[in-house]
Amino acid sequence: xxxxxxxxxxxxxxxxxxxxxxxxxxxxxxxxxxxxxxxxxxxxxxxxxxxxxxxxxxxxxxxxxxxxxxxxxxxxxxxxxxxxxxxxxxxxxxxxxxxxxxxxxxxxxxx
Amino acid sequence: xxxxxxxxxxxxxxxxxxxxxxxxxxxxxxxxxxxxxxxxxxxxxxxxxxxxxxxxxxxxxxxxxxxxxxxxxxxxxxxxxxxxxxxxxxxxxxxxxxxxxxxxxxxxxxxxxxxx
Numbered sequence: 092x093x094x095x096x097x098x099x100x101x102x103x104x105x106x107x108x109x110x111x112x113x114x115x116x117x118x119x120x121x122x123x124x125x126x127x128x129x130x131x132x133x134x135x136x137x138x139x140x141x142x143x144x145x146x147x148x149x150x151x152x153x154x155x156x157x158x159x160x161x162x163x164x165x166x167x168x169x170x171x172x173x174x175x176x177x178x179x180x181x182x183x184x185x186x187x188x189x190x191x192x193x194x195x196x197x198x199x200x201x202x
Numbered sequence: 203x204x205x206x207x208x209x210x211x212x213x214x215x216x217x218x219x220x221x222x223x224x225x226x227x228x229x230x231x232x233x234x235x236x237x238x239x240x241x242x243x244x245x246x247x248x249x250x251x252x253x254x255x256x257x258x259x260x261x262x263x264x265x266x267x268x269x270x271x272x273x274x275x276x277x278x279x280x281x282x283x284x285x286x287x288x289x290x291x292x293x294x295x296x297x298x299x300x301x302x303x304x305x306x307x308x309x310x311x312x313x314x315x316x317x318x
Contacts, residue, residue, distance in 0.1 A: 095244070123303030134205065135245075135293070135309040142304060180244060184303025188258075192237075192244030 093117055095183045097193035104171050105201050111167045112196040114181030118162035123184040126155055126166055129195070130177040138166075138179075171200045204228065206310035208294050214316045220282040223313045227275070227296030233257070234271055235307065236279050237293040245293055251277065252300055284317045291315070 096115045104110050116124065123142045129135040139148040144159040152169045168175055178195040185191075207226040215221050227234050233252050237245035248267065250257040253274035262269065266285070271277040281288055291314050295307040 097244075125303075125307070127309075132311070134311045135295075137306045137308070140304065140306055182244075188302055190247050190303075192246070194242065194244045 093183060093185065093189065093191040095181065095191045095193040097179075097181060097196050099196060100194065101197040101199070103199045103201065106171060106173060108171050108200075109167065109169045110171055110198065111165050112179065112198075114164045114166070114183075114193050116162050116164075116181075116183040116191075116193075117185070118160060120185040120187065121159045121162075121183075122186045122188070124157060124164050125182040125184070126164070127180040127182065128177045129180060135180065166196075168198070171198070173200045173202050176200045206294055206296055206308055208292075208310035208313055210313055211311065212314050212316075214318065215284055216318050217286055218283040220280065221284055221315065222278050222280045223292050223294075223315075225277045225279070225294030225310060227277070227294070228298075228308055231296035231298050231308070232274075233297045233299065233301035233305070234277050235295040235297075235301075236269055236277070237295065239291045239293060239312070240287075241290070248279070250301060257301060281315075284315075286317050289315055289317045 126138040127135040141157040146157040180195045181193045236248045239245040248262045249259040251271040269279045291312040293312045295309045297305040
């Protein structure tokens with residue numbers, strides 16, 4: 092079982108604040124990193140699939156960066172809105188095709 | 203395009219009872235995954251099918267859990283007998299190709315199981 096950690100575990104921000112959180116994963120044997128958003132009572136939704144060191148991806152106000160050499164990825168949300176409230180999960184794929192999810196960061200955006 | 207369907211959405215059973223969950227993946231998706239997500243933890247892969255063959259079931263507790271994907275489409279996951287620690291959300295996901303890190307997975311809404 093691989094060690095994939097997300098921090099913080101939970102986060103409360105005010106509407107309009109920008110925020111970011113971290114996914115840490117093993118720096119060896121990297122294949123891909125996925126980010127998902129999981130709103131309560133809904134299906135987890137894929138945000139990004141990242142495969143190359145230095146990758147930066149953006150979807151609206153959400154963006155992500157990837158550093159495979161040091162084993163971390165950041166997810167940024169610019170100008171948080173209440174509808175951004177969700178659990179954000181990262182999932183690490185190694186070159187042996189083993190998948191490990193982090194524990195998630197629960198974001199709550201107050202109006 | 204219809205998403206991944208799962209049923210039931212909620213289930214409450216007593217320990218030692220049996221339970222089954224059903225998943226219908228996105229049409230044409232070759233790979234299907236079952237995950238167990240215990241409160242406060244990330245989802246854990248239980249089993250991965252490619253068409254109707256098992257690719258990875260290394261984390262499936264085979265003494266009580268079983269899964270099948272007949273005809274390479276729908277899948278069922280069964281727990282028999284259930285234990286208290288099986289209380290979790292069971293997620294089904296599918297992907298278009300052979301699976302693996304480069305593919306986006308599409309998730310269903312999950313089945314929330316409570317074992318009393």
